[in-house]
Amino acid sequence: MEHAVTAVRPGSIADELSIEPGDVLLSVNGCDVADVLDYRRLTAGDNIELRIRKPGGEIIYEIEKDESEDIGLEFATFLMDNMRLCANGCLFCFIDQLPPGMRPGLYIKDDDPRLSFLHGNYATLTNLDNAELARLIDSRLSPVNISVHTTDPALRIMMTGNPRAGDIMDKIAMIADARLTMNFQVVLCKGINDGPALDKTIGDLANFYPYGNSLSVVPVGLTKHRGGLRHIEPYTTEDARGIISQVSAWQKKLRSAGSRFVYAADELYILAGLPIPGYAGYEGFPQLENGVGMLALFKREASDVLRRARCNGGPKTVDVVTGVAAHGFIEGIARDVMNKFPQVTVKTHIVDNKFFGGGVTVSGLLTGRDIIDALKGRLTGDTLLVPANALKAGTEIFLDDVIISDVSAALNTRATACAVNGRAFVKAVLKG
Numbered sequence: 072m073e074h075a076v077t078a079v080r081p082g083s084i085a086d087e088l089s090i091e092p093g094d095v096l097l098s099v100n101g102c103d104v105a106d107v108l109d110y111r112r113l114t115a116g117d118n119i120e121l122r123i124r125k126p127g128g129e130i131i132y133e134i135e136k137d138e139s140e141d142i143g144l145e146f147a148t149f150l151m152d153n154m155r156l157c158a159n160g161c162l163f164c165f166i167d168q169l170p171p172g173m174r175p176g177l178y179i180k181d182d183d184p185r186l187s188f189l190h191g192n193y194a195t196l197t198n199l200d201n202a203e204l205a206r207l208i209d210s211r212l213s214p215v216n217i218s219v220h221t222t223d224p225a226l227r228i229m230m231t232g233n234p235r236a237g238d239i240m241d242k243i244a245m246i247a248d249a250r251l252t253m254n255f256q257v258v259l260c261k262g263i264n265d266g267p268a269l270d271k272t273i274g275d276l277a278n279f280y281p282y283g284n285s286l287s288v289v290p291v292g293l294t295k296h297r298g299g300l301r302h303i304e305p306y307t308t309e310d311a312r313g314i315i316s317q318v319s320a321w322q323k324k325l326r327s328a329g330s331r332f333v334y335a336a337d338e339l340y341i342l343a344g345l346p347i348p349g350y351a352g353y354e355g356f357p358q359l360e361n362g363v364g365m366l367a368l369f370k371r372e373a374s375d376v377l378r379r380a381r382c383n384g385g386p387k388t389v390d391v392v393t394g395v396a397a398h399g400f401i402e403g404i405a406r407d408v409m410n411k412f413p414q415v416t417v418k419t420h421i422v423d424n425k426f427f428g429g430g431v432t433v434s435g436l437l438t439g440r441d442i443i444d445a446l447k448g449r450l451t452g453d454t455l456l457v458p459a460n461a462l463k464a465g466t467e468i469f470l471d472d473v474i475i476s477d478v479s480a481a482l483n484t485r486a487t488a489c490a491v492n493g494r495a496f497v498k499a500v501l502k503g
Contacts, residue, residue: 072105073097073124074146083143088132095124096144106152108185108210114142150185157182158198160232161220162301163258168294170426174472188212191360193256195220196242197233204242214252214284216360217243221257221264222275230264240275247282254357255286261304265314273321273333280325280332285357288318289336295428305430311343330354334363338433341396362433365491366400372493373404377411380501387503388416388452390484392442392461394434395421404493408500417500420446426471434491435460439473443481450484454503456496459488 074096079085096104099113100120113119121132121142134142148154157180161167166180184199184207186192193216196204207215217239221227224237246253255276259265264272269288276283290306297303306314315335322331331354340347350371353364393401398421405417422445424431426438435458442457457475462468467475467488478486489499 072103074104074151076144077147078145080143084134084136085143090123097122097124107150108207110151112210154181155183155198156180158233159195162230163260163291163303165292167300168296170296187216191216193218195231196239197231197236204245208246208249208251214254215246216254218256221268222272223268226264226268243279247279250282252282252284254284256361257288258291259288260291261306269317277325277332280328280330286333287336287358287361287363288333289361290338293430306342308343311339314339315343315345334358336362337366338362338396369493373497376494376497377407380497382412382415382501386414389500389503390450390452390455391417391419392422392457393419394432394437395423396432397434408497420449434458437461438471439469439478440471442478446482450482453485455482455484455486456489456499457486458491460491462488
């Protein structure tokens with residue numbers, strides 16, 4: 072395949088070779104490049120050959136470089152290929168629970184395992200045959216992040232709505248045989264893949280350790296926009312306690328083999344009203360993308376930076392947006408700040424998620440309009456900290472297309488995005 076160069080990073084190898092936007096990559100080391108996985112694999116060495124077509128003809132560049140050094144070429148799409156769309160009809164799919172009228176990009180269902188390698192996304196692998204999976208394995212990129220949900224073939228076919236979903240254990244075995252690392256995910260649905268089905272899933276996947284590195288157990292997210300979809304009962308406090316007890320028993324059993332392996336999402340501990348495990352209980356935090364260990368890491372980061380922090384100047388008040396789930400936790404960190412710096416007042420504000428419904432309690436799904444409606448007339452500080460995960464990556468746009476400046480204007484304050492980590496939070500509060 073041919074790939075047109077859209078940009079060249081200044082100062083890069085490609086820039087020094089006078090490769091320019093509009094030039095076309097024809098091959099690397101004599102091999103066709105199907106996508107970004109091929110490109111990264113073929114350009115990873117210290118001696119490579121690029122065949123480039125320029126307006127005046129083809130040129131072959133012989134390049135010597137450090138093995139990990141990037142050449143500096145950019146292409147029209149990150150994948151250098153079309154994205155693989157989801158072929159499933161999962162009964163718990165969050166995108167199916169979105170209201171109408173949102174920006175089109177939010178309704179795109181991707182299930183591309185290449186994004187698993189490159190961005191940490193989770194993929195079901197249902198749209199790959201064994202030949203395609205073998206090509207991905209040959210790229211030697213890991214970890215592979217896999218949405219398993221259940222290892223029971225018939226149950227997985229039912230949950231995903233895809234008759235090809237039943238061979239997941241065979242695909243996992245292929246990846247393990249290649250000695251690539253995998254992280255697994257289970258979206259837990261009450262009365263469907265929990266209880267004995269979850270025990271089977273944990274036991275089956277634990278057998279792949281150490282190549283099976285970790286498993287997260289995450290409760291299904293349910294919005295108020297489930298009209299026409301199968302009814303799924305939300306988990307209760309007692310349910311959450313039972314799931315945590317089940318996971319803890321497996322952790323105790325598996326730890327003697329080298330790792331706790333399976334972890335419950337922070338959301339389950341909050342629902343259960345139980346304390347979050349300590350920092351050491353997450354063994355390197357392999358499942359942060361799934362909300363597993365985020366609060367423990369946040370607390371450690373906040374404590375570390377607070378211990379060394381200084382705050383000069385007079386009294387200040389800072390307002391902070393939180394979702395329902397993390398409010399108590401964020402309020403505790405705020406108290407730690409105020410205890411060390413009495414001149415600082417931190418006011419945490421719970422914002423109920425009216426847009427998606429009360430079943431959605433995480434800060435990352437808050438909308439600008441809900442923030443405005445909840446906080447109108449309630450702010451006393453000059454700064455409002457908004458969790459950055461509520462915004463489209465790299466932008467200041469909420470899910471409902473409200474932007475941060477709209478929030479500032481509506482609430483007569485300076486709203487600013489704060490990265491969702493303890494270090495950034497404490498620094499932002501002290502900065503005011």
